[in-house]
Amino acid sequence: MTEVWITGIGLVSSLGEGLDAHFEALSATAPQPVVEEARFAPYPVHPVVRLELDKQIPRKADQRQMEPWQRLGTYAAGLALADAGITGNAELLSRMDMIVAAGGGERDVEVDSQILAGLETAADPDSFLNERLSNDLRPTLFLAQLSNLLAGNISIVHKVTGSSRTFMGEELAGVSAIEIATRRIASGQGEVFLVGAAYNAERIDVLLNLALGGHLWKGAHVPVWTREGEGGGLVTGSMSGFLVLESPDHAKARGAKPYARLLSVLSDRCRRAPGEATENGRRAIETLKPLLGDRPVAVVSGATGAAPITGEERDFLAGLREEGLVGPVRALTSLVGAGYDATFPVLVALAALALSRGAFYGSDDPTAFEGETGDAPERILVNCWGHWRGEGMALLAAAD
Amino acid sequence: MAEPLKDHSGRPVVAVTGYGVVTSLGQGVADNWAALTSGRSGIHRITRFPTDHLRTTIAGTVDFLCDPETPSPVRTERLAQTAAEEAIAMAGFEPGRSFPGMLFMAVPPVELEWPARRAIYRQAGDTGDAYPRMIEAALRHNDRALYELTLYGNVADRMADRFGTRGAPISLSTACASGATAIQLGVEAIRRGETDRALVIGTDGSVQVEAVIRFSLLSALSTANDDPAAASKPFSKNRDGFIIAEGAGALVLEDYERAKARGATILGVIRGVAEKADDFHRTRSKPDGSPVIAAIRQALDDAGVGPEAISYINAHGTSTPENDKMEAMSLEAVFGPAIASVPISSNKSMIGHTLTAAGAVEAVFSLETIRNGLIPPTINHNVPDPSIQLDVVPNVARAANVSMVLSNSFGFGGQNACLVVAAEPA
Numbered sequence: 014m015t016e017v018w019i020t021g022i023g024l025v026s027s028l029g030e031g032l033d034a035h036f037e038a039l040s041a042t043a044p045q046p047v048v049e050e051a052r053f054a055p056y057p058v059h060p061v062v063r064l065e066l067d068k069q070i071p072r073k074a075d076q077r078q079m080e081p082w083q084r085l086g087t088y089a090a091g092l093a094l095a096d097a098g099i100t101g102n103a104e105l106l107s108r109m110d111m112i113v114a115a116g117g118g119e120r121d122v123e124v125d126s127q128i129l130a131g132l133e134t135a136a137d138p139d140s141f142l143n144e145r146l147s148n149d150l151r152p153t154l155f156l157a158q159l160s161n162l163l164a165g166n167i168s169i170v171h172k173v174t175g176s177s178r179t180f181m182g183e184e185l186a187g188v189s190a191i192e193i194a195t196r197r198i199a200s201g202q203g204e205v206f207l208v209g210a211a212y213n214a215e216r217i218d219v220l221l222n223l224a225l226g227g228h229l230w231k232g233a234h235v236p237v238w239t240r241e242g243e244g245g246g247l248v249t250g251s252m253s254g255f256l257v258l259e260s261p262d263h264a265k266a267r268g269a270k271p272y273a274r275l276l277s278v279l280s281d282r283c284r285r286a287p288g289e290a291t292e293n294g295r296r297a298i299e300t301l302k303p304l305l306g307d308r309p310v311a312v313v314s315g316a317t318g319a320a321p322i323t324g325e326e327r328d329f330l331a332g333l334r335e336e337g338l339v340g341p342v343r344a345l346t347s348l349v350g351a352g353y354d355a356t357f358p359v360l361v362a363l364a365a366l367a368l369s370r371g372a373f374y375g376s377d378d379p380t381a382f383e384g385e386t387g388d389a390p391e392r393i394l395v396n397c398w399g400h401w402r403g404e405g406m407a408l409l410a411a412a413d
Numbered sequence: 414m415a416e417p418l419k420d421h422s423g424r425p426v427v428a429v430t431g432y433g434v435v436t437s438l439g440q441g442v443a444d445n446w447a448a449l450t451s452g453r454s455g456i457h458r459i460t461r462f463p464t465d466h467l468r469t470t471i472a473g474t475v476d477f478l479c480d481p482e483t484p485s486p487v488r489t490e491r492l493a494q495t496a497a498e499e500a501i502a503m504a505g506f507e508p509g510r511s512f513p514g515m516l517f518m519a520v521p522p523v524e525l526e527w528p529a530r531r532a533i534y535r536q537a538g539d540t541g542d543a544y545p546r547m548i549e550a551a552l553r554h555n556d557r558a559l560y561e562l563t564l565y566g567n568v569a570d571r572m573a574d575r576f577g578t579r580g581a582p583i584s585l586s587t588a589c590a591s592g593a594t595a596i597q598l599g600v601e602a603i604r605r606g607e608t609d610r611a612l613v614i615g616t617d618g619s620v621q622v623e624a625v626i627r628f629s630l631l632s633a634l635s636t637a638n639d640d641p642a643a644a645s646k647p648f649s650k651n652r653d654g655f656i657i658a659e660g661a662g663a664l665v666l667e668d669y670e671r672a673k674a675r676g677a678t679i680l681g682v683i684r685g686v687a688e689k690a691d692d693f694h695r696t697r698s699k700p701d702g703s704p705v706i707a708a709i710r711q712a713l714d715d716a717g718v719g720p721e722a723i724s725y726i727n728a729h730g731t732s733t734p735e736n737d738k739m740e741a742m743s744l745e746a747v748f749g750p751a752i753a754s755v756p757i758s759s760n761k762s763m764i765g766h767t768l769t770a771a772g773a774v775e776a777v778f779s780l781e782t783i784r785n786g787l788i789p790p791t792i793n794h795n796v797p798d799p800s801i802q803l804d805v806v807p808n809v810a811r812a813a814n815v816s817m818v819l820s821n822s823f824g825f826g827g828q829n830a831c832l833v834v835a836a837e838p839a
Contacts (some may be wrong), residue, residue, distance in 0.1 A: 113692070118523075132531060161826045168827050174827075179585055179587060180585050202605065341625075401564060
């Protein structure tokens with residue numbers, strides 16, 4: 014595959030806004046997460062840093078038409094475009110292709126709660142439900158629930174108006190978004206893409222979903238590798254990562270420099286019988302072996318803390334380390350949280366950031382599995398196994 | 414050996430070797446085609462749930478596959494499976510064997526629905542706020558099957574298992590253009606040489622009470638409840654909104670040479686694909702139609718043809734005042750005065766708007782139109798709109814030699830996707 018350049022990064026999480034804030038937080042010797050423990054107690058989340066929305070979404074009318082996940086994503090997309098130096102470049106934006114990974118479905122918790130209570134005493138519950146929903150739902154809320162309306166808002170606010178596609182499906186959607194953009198660029202089916210996702214963790218309606226799946230971590234925040242003994246669980250984090258991906262020729266022609274080179278993105282799925290994800294990971298590593306270079310690669314992991322898959326991923330990575338293929342491992346999800354669709358774009362952004370700064374990240378791993386930080390990485394492997402499905406991997410290399 | 418067939422840009426030709434469909438008109442291509450070409454409507458009164466207080470009480474739901482209580486994602490999957498089984502069998506692959514290609518699926522967004530939400534609430538204690546109580550109840554019951562219904566990748570993942578497709582499936586949404594986008598992704602993957610074939614599906618079984626209310630609140634739905642079969646009237650002066658509907662369309666796309674080599678029947682080709690995003694408004698198109706116009710032009714360019722090559726247009730034709738006006742205006746801009754003599758019809762006049770599935774369902778009907786030399790009508794066309802000068806094939810199917818179809822799909826969020834579907838290259 015022909016390499017693809019990452020020429021712009023937009024990043025927002027609980028650790029801050031932008032590249033400097035993230036590098037500073039993560040390159041500390043023992044980086045610490047920002048955790049909100051009170052708001053949804055006893056369930057911790059990583060809250061998004063406070064944003065001055067006006068900086069990237071100038072019109073209040075636009076801000077009002079979005080729910081938090083869309084504002085977060087539209088904001089980060091604006092950061093990525095500005096970082097790539099293409100904000101306001103009408104000619105380029107009009108042919109820029111976009112792939113967004115998204116869930117959606119933010120609910121009006123107040124309305125739901127009132128209706129649920131009312132249904133218990135209503136003489137005719139069905140009729141009551143219809144009447145309340147018809148009267149109480151905000152018409153514009155629907156537009157915040159549609160998965161493709163993050164992309165729609167990015168088109169409106171930032172004028173990205175080539176093709177616009179939204180992939181769905183939790184962590185795997187984020188992997189596929191970057192994978193397909195990369196493949197299209199490498200094969201000449203496009204030259205410049207905006208790719209990314211946003212996740213709003215500060216929603217009690219999604220905590221309910223996680224609880225149904227037995228994936229909701231309760232109590233004090235701990236790093237992902239140490240959750241298995243307690244049954245595993247996710248601490249979700251609000252985050253958004255957007256990347257500008259370009260063919261090297263396109264970037265050179267406009268004088269853009271890469272943060273890093275994306276050498277390959279691979280994905281697969283399985284039913285998650287024990288060992289199946291490892292098989293997929295092994296197959297991906299075999300494919301990537303010729304590109305890994307001659308010293309162990311640093312790994313950024315998207316381990317979610319879900320059991321038993323987080324333990325299987327640790328064993329998989331430990332095996333690669335024994336073979337001398339990988340060096341230090343950093344589950345950055347211990348620090349920014351689990352971000353569903355946004356996880357992989359955020360991790361790829363953070364890997365590119367480390368390569369561009371010539372330093373890998375610190376670790377505060379009580380299990381000591383993650384290993385010493387080591388020298389400046391030349392390549393970083395991003396391993397992203399979804400909490401339920403999907404095995405993704407990316408290999409990035411430092412710019413020449 | 415003959416040179417491999419390439420398109421005008423030197424790319425592999427993408428053939429269609431199988432397709433399947435389910436709509437409110439019935440299950441399978443044959444039944445649907447018979448109904449569609451006899452001008453029959455599948456729109457009916459909603460019986461799945463009570464419709465008290467609803468402004469719209471009619472829909473094109475598919476009621477013959479699942480019980481009324483079936484959660485939307487399960488119905489959506491069942492629709493997809495039914496259409497895909499037909500497509501795979503038509504393409505000559507053995508049922509029950511792994512499908513040797515990738516899976517691209519247009520699926521509707523999912524969420525916990527009211528019956529499930531209410532059941533959790535009733536299991537919860539009776540003090541404190543609703544959601545924290547429900548979380549406690551959910552943790553106690555740990556209903557993983559219900560959890561999976563809240564996952565956006567679930568339907569495609571289950572289909573990947575069922576059909577043994579290769580690699581990670583793609584689940585996508587471009588709102589009402591989704592079905593067309595799924596086809597585009599499949600076409601692109603085959604053109605890249607990544608896969609010899611792809612199973613592409615658009616499916617939507619998500620008509621439940623809150624979905625109807627949401628579209629109602631945006632004033633998108635027809636309220637012509639008195640005569641359901643007459644409610645969808647695309648391009649008519651008295652059109653008053655779309656009819657929410659369900660269905661699925663599935664296509665087997667293949668590298669033309671590979672399909673020939675295995676002796677498959679070539680049912681048609683996907684000759685051109687294009688998309689163009691609109692930056693004007695969340696639900697309305699740019700008044701000058703430029704994004705729609707660009708999407709149509711790019712699709713023709715991608716197909717390597719001019720507008721004169723198009724012998725029929727399968728319209729998006731939702732029956733909303735806004736869409737039909739914009740679509741007509743944009744077609745006029747691309748085709749010029751010649752548009753008056755290009756037949757165009759809207760399948761949605763009979764099956765309603767199958768939302769996420771529409772682009773795939775209508776691609777299937779576009780292929781049938783080519784293969785049968787018969788254009789399905791736009792029914793309920795009794796009050797023409799004088800501002801729309803199109804040959805909408807009113808009310809009665811028309812025999813015609815159709816070799817190339819432009820199929821349009823537009824969606825909320827500025828989504829505009831166009832396909833050029835053609836007969837097998839001579």
